[in-house]
Amino acid sequence: MTIVVNGFDFHCHVDLFPDPAALIADCDRNHIVTLAVTTTPKAWTQNRRWTKRSNFVIPAIGLHPELADQRRAEIALVEQLMAESPFVGEVGLDGSPPHRRTLPIQKEVFSRVLQSAQTLGARVLTIHSRRAGREVLASLVEHTTPERVLPILHWFSDSVATAVEAARFGCYFSINHRMLSADSGISLIKSLPADRLLTETDAPFTEIENRKSEPRDVTAMISRLAQLRNLPVEEMKRIVTGNAEHVLAFAGVSIPFSDR
Ligand SMILES: [Zn+2]
Numbered sequence: 001m002t003i004v005v006n007g008f009d010f011h012c013h014v015d016l017f018p019d020p021a022a023l024i025a026d027c028d029r030n031h032i033v034t035l036a037v038t039t040t041p042k043a044w045t046q047n048r049r050w051t052k053r054s055n056f057v058i059p060a061i062g063l064h065p066e067l068a069d070q071r072r073a074e075i076a077l078v079e080q081l082m083a084e085s086p087f088v089g090e091v092g093l094d095g096s097p098p099h100r101r102t103l104p105i106q107k108e109v110f111s112r113v114l115q116s117a118q119t120l121g122a123r124v125l126t127i128h129s130r131r132a133g134r135e136v137l138a139s140l141v142e143h144t145t146p147e148r149v150l151p152i153l154h155w156f157s158d159s160v161a162t163a164v165e166a167a168r169f170g171c172y173f174s175i176n177h178r179m180l181s182a183d184s185g186i187s188l189i190k191s192l193p194a195d196r197l198l199t200e201t202d203a204p205f206t207e208i209e210n211r212k213s214e215p216r217d218v219t220a221m222i223s224r225l226a227q228l229r230n231l232p233v234e235e236m237k238r239i240v241t242g243n244a245e246h247v248l249a250f251a252g253v254s255i256p257f258s259d260r
Pocket of ligand 1: 011013037090202
């Protein structure tokens with residue numbers, strides 16, 4: 001049976017919504033494949049329980065770089081739970097002023113995540129890289145190979161040169177609508193190879209028309225991307241769907257996910 005998918009949200013904090021169950025039901029109703037990221041491994045059990053009966057929402061195990069310092073002991077739990085989850089996130093590095101101080105610890109935690117992913121293989125990571133794009137790429141090159149780990153750089157805001165280099169290494173890029181309001185985001189979208197483009201919301205941390213964004217908002221992203229890339233909307237939809245299917249197949253999952 002062919003399942004119609006209307007969109008892909010590769011980075012959504014489902015567990016930070018006031019009613020995660022309702023949001024998941026909404027994704028199922030609207031056929032939006034959604035990667036439910038977490039910021040601490042302690043959220044994994046709950047996240048997995050919520051998503052268990054969903055056909056469209058997939059849980060991911062994560063440890064956010066902003067929490068890496070305070071929760072560094074939880075890396076052991078991340079490593080343990082990664083065995084159960086082909087999707088990992090939110091992980092990465094944050095070099096912005098409030099977090100720059102903890103970069104050495106963040107790097108230690110991120111390296112261990114990457115090493116585990118490399119050992120396990122068939123792991124898809126959704127990666128935060130604010131003000132640390134080069135460091136993230138260096139860590140990926142040091143610890144992983146594209147045959148075993150597929151990195152998605154989420155809300156990438158570093159230079160186009162770094163992005164192109166990362167794409168050459170095998171990185172994908174999940175684009176949210178906030179990136180479309182910055183010149184840097186627009187040049188990034190125009191410069192990346194089409195076969196590396198994905199969509200996301202980073203909800204509930206982004207807003208659309210004065211309300212919190214939700215996974216179903218990714219459908220509107222396709223026409224914006226098409227416009228920027230000078231392609232017909234249908235063609236853009238076909239490209240993003242193909243990319244998304246490749247990423248899901250890399251992790252060994254197919255739609256629907258109900259057999260989990
Ligand atoms: Zn996030």
